[in-house]
Amino acid sequence: xxxxxxxxxxxxxxxxxxxxxxxxxxxxxxxxxxxxxxxxxxxxxxxxxxxxxxxxxxxxx
Amino acid sequence: xxxxxxxxxxxxxxxxxxxxxxxxxxxxxxxxxxxxxxxxxxxxxxxxxxxxxxxxxxxxxxxxxxxxxxxxxxxxxxxxxxxxxxxxxxxxxxxxxxxxxxxxxxxxxxxxxxxxxxxxxxxxxxxxxxxxxxxxxxxxxxxxxxxxxxxxxxxxxxxxxxxxxxxxxxxxxxxxxxxxxxxxxxxxxxxxxxxxxxxxxxxxxxxxxxxxxxxxxxxxxxxxxxxxxxxxxxxxxxxxxxxxxxxxxxxxxxxxxxxxxxxxxxxxxxxxxxxxxxxxxxxxxxxxxxxxxxxxxxxxxxxxxxxxxxxxxxxxxxxxxxxxxxxxxxxxxxxxxxxxxxxxxxxxxxxxxxxxxxxxxxxxxxxxxxxxxxxxxxxxxxxxxxxxxxxxxxxxxxxxxxxxxxxxxxxxxxxxxxxxxxxxxxxxxxxxxxxxxxxxxxxxxxxxxxxxxxxxxxxxxxxxxxxxxxxxxxxxxxxxxxxxxxxxxxxxxxxxxxxxxxxxxxxxxxxxxxxxxxxxxxxxxxxxxxxxxxxxxxxxxxxxxxxxxxxxxxxxxxxxxxxxxxxxxxxxxxxxxxxxxxxxxxxxxxxxxxxxx
Numbered sequence: 001x002x003x004x005x006x007x008x009x010x011x012x013x014x015x016x017x018x019x020x021x022x023x024x025x026x027x028x029x030x031x032x033x034x035x036x037x038x039x040x041x042x043x044x045x046x047x048x049x050x051x052x053x054x055x056x057x058x059x060x061x
Numbered sequence: 062x063x064x065x066x067x068x069x070x071x072x073x074x075x076x077x078x079x080x081x082x083x084x085x086x087x088x089x090x091x092x093x094x095x096x097x098x099x100x101x102x103x104x105x106x107x108x109x110x111x112x113x114x115x116x117x118x119x120x121x122x123x124x125x126x127x128x129x130x131x132x133x134x135x136x137x138x139x140x141x142x143x144x145x146x147x148x149x150x151x152x153x154x155x156x157x158x159x160x161x162x163x164x165x166x167x168x169x170x171x172x173x174x175x176x177x178x179x180x181x182x183x184x185x186x187x188x189x190x191x192x193x194x195x196x197x198x199x200x201x202x203x204x205x206x207x208x209x210x211x212x213x214x215x216x217x218x219x220x221x222x223x224x225x226x227x228x229x230x231x232x233x234x235x236x237x238x239x240x241x242x243x244x245x246x247x248x249x250x251x252x253x254x255x256x257x258x259x260x261x262x263x264x265x266x267x268x269x270x271x272x273x274x275x276x277x278x279x280x281x282x283x284x285x286x287x288x289x290x291x292x293x294x295x296x297x298x299x300x301x302x303x304x305x306x307x308x309x310x311x312x313x314x315x316x317x318x319x320x321x322x323x324x325x326x327x328x329x330x331x332x333x334x335x336x337x338x339x340x341x342x343x344x345x346x347x348x349x350x351x352x353x354x355x356x357x358x359x360x361x362x363x364x365x366x367x368x369x370x371x372x373x374x375x376x377x378x379x380x381x382x383x384x385x386x387x388x389x390x391x392x393x394x395x396x397x398x399x400x401x402x403x404x405x406x407x408x409x410x411x412x413x414x415x416x417x418x419x420x421x422x423x424x425x426x427x428x429x430x431x432x433x434x435x436x437x438x439x440x441x442x443x444x445x446x447x448x449x450x451x452x453x454x455x456x457x458x459x460x461x462x463x464x465x466x467x468x469x470x471x472x473x474x475x476x477x478x479x480x481x482x483x484x485x486x487x488x489x490x491x492x493x494x495x496x497x498x499x500x501x502x503x504x505x506x507x508x509x510x511x512x513x514x515x516x517x518x519x520x521x522x523x524x525x526x527x528x529x530x531x532x533x534x535x536x537x538x539x540x541x542x543x544x545x546x547x548x549x550x551x552x553x554x555x556x557x558x559x560x561x562x563x564x565x566x567x568x569x570x571x572x573x574x575x576x577x578x579x580x581x582x583x584x585x586x587x588x589x590x591x592x593x594x595x596x597x598x599x600x601x602x603x604x605x606x607x608x609x610x611x612x613x614x615x616x617x618x619x620x621x622x623x624x625x626x627x628x629x630x631x632x633x634x635x636x637x638x639x640x641x642x643x644x645x646x647x648x649x650x651x652x653x654x655x656x657x658x
Binding site: 003005006008010013015016017020024026027028030031032035038041042043 | 084087097100101103104105107108111133135139252255256262263266267269270274277283286289290373374375427429430433437
């Protein structure tokens with residue numbers, strides 16, 4: 001099999017399998033931490049806008 | 062299916078549903094619901110984008126492309142990956158779009174071209190997007206039934222409040238699946254979509270990697286390349302010796318009959334020839350399989366047809382592809398990564414423009430695998446059936462791959478079938494939830510919102526978007542399960558997608574990079590860009606398959622891009638001359654920060 005296109009596709013398939021395997025672990029760990037951080041941000045009560053009296057009083061404290 | 066298979070599927074389904082429902086507690090307003098409060102970070106964005114853009118329908122059409130065109134069927138994946146990398150490096154379109162802090166693309170158009178353009182763009186997006194999504198459920202159902210070998214004709218009688226419904230297996234399974242997706246998407250919006258996408262990405266990724274390794278192993282490693290080449294060459298010999306001369310002969314006979322006896326007699330002759338030839342194919346199926354020809358008997362209302370593998374490695378030599386087709390696909394790829402609303406939803410949900418670019422740079426190579434791996438399964442399915450007496454009855458190019466996996470890999474190890482089904486359920490659910498949310502957001506944001514006299518309360522807005530998600534879900538059950546695609550799945554998806562891809566791409570480029578663009582040009586781009594694909598769909602639905610009036614996919618697609626850009630340029634020039642066109646600069650966060658107090 002001397003067709004260079006055939007070897008190009010073979011390389012793409014091999015790289016895809018390797019890349020998917022890597023992403024599975026990498027995004028599995030990193031994405032998990034990001035979900036944890038995001039849910040912590042959402043769990044906090046909403047911040048009032050900067051000109052709201054609550055925000056002004058907090059600034060003073 | 063063994064108990065272990067069922068346990069794997071049950072654990073996945075329960076875990077995913079619970080996680081999706083859990084996130085609804087954090088939804089406080091439409092921004093949380095539609096774009097996760099713009100708090101998404103890079104890796105979650107990559108996982109979500111990857112999961113949403115890989116559904117069962119993706120696996121089905123990429124495998125069909127592999128079945129018909131060998132490994133070169135994966136070319137659109139290479140082109141999309143290259144486009145995504147380019148956009149991820151340069152920030153073309155996505156950076157100014159994210160900086161504009163809009164929730165949808167049409168919202169940006171209102172800033173630049175006025176309300177009417179926003180509304181029209183929203184309408185075109187919805188028509189193209191929902192029609193496009195309309196076939197997802199059926200394709201998903203076909204996959205699941207074929208891989209498990211379930212009886213698709215088995216019917217179930219359901220009774221609700223005195224009403225009786227008769228549902229077949231496919232309708233029942235897919236309606237139940239959509240019901241679960243709707244439940245968590247309606248309640249948790251983008252937050253639920255992100256979390257479930259993450260879980261689905263993991264399950265789906267594992268299933269795809271394991272299946273691909275097993276397919277390569279079963280196909281004999283690199284020896285598979287020679288097998289593909291041989292299958293293609295023997296099919297090509299059949300094409301040259303039997304198929305092409307037969308087509309020429311029929312064409313001449315039909316033309317002669319048309320001349321002497323009229324059109325009706327010619328149509329009847331063509332139909333008779335087709336039926337007779339279909340029957341002869343069916344009778345010779347085993348013998349033809351040895352020559353690299355598979356007999357497709359999937360469409361019950363049409364006679365069987367012959368399938369041969371086109372050039373499996375070189376897209377320029379492949380009869381289904383060629384240079385115009387490649388140009389069309391390259392343009393579509395750039396338009397998809399900059400315009401496709403479900404992809405752009407991740408850009409708009411990103412923390413900032415820099416994060417959006419990083420999501421693209423992190424996800425680009427995923428597109429290569431998204432086409433190459435299922436394409437490999439499809440090509441392997443062709444070779445397998447060619448070596449094993451042809452396609453089973455009722456199986457065609459769409460369903461050959463799941464049947465092949467079910468026949469060859471289900472006994473590889475206990476739990477494989479469970480893993481594969483869970484992976485494909487994950488693929489289907491992540492795509493459905495992402496698409497439902499995106500189109501519902503566009504309907505609310507760009508069709509309903511702009512025509513309201515008074516803005517709705519936060520609560521009413523949230524309720525409206527949720528109702529839209531539900532309405533699209535109901536539409537999908539009816540359209541998706543009862544509509545049958547006339548031809549190749551990928552071409553149907555590209556053409557319906559092109560209804561808006563071409564026009565919105567021209568609009569976005571004009572809005573962001575051409576000061577001379579105005580509302581007249583925008584209107585012309587939308588109308589002309591949509592006219593190409595709609596003409597394609599109508600003409601091809603009316604004329605006969607052999608008719609010279611039939612429009613090829615690449616012509617319809619390229620015409621859409623050409624017309625959209627011509628409309629934008631000519632319309633803007635005319636609009637400027639009349640002095641009545643709207644053209645405002647876009648306010649971006651970067652500008653606000655620089656010029657603000």
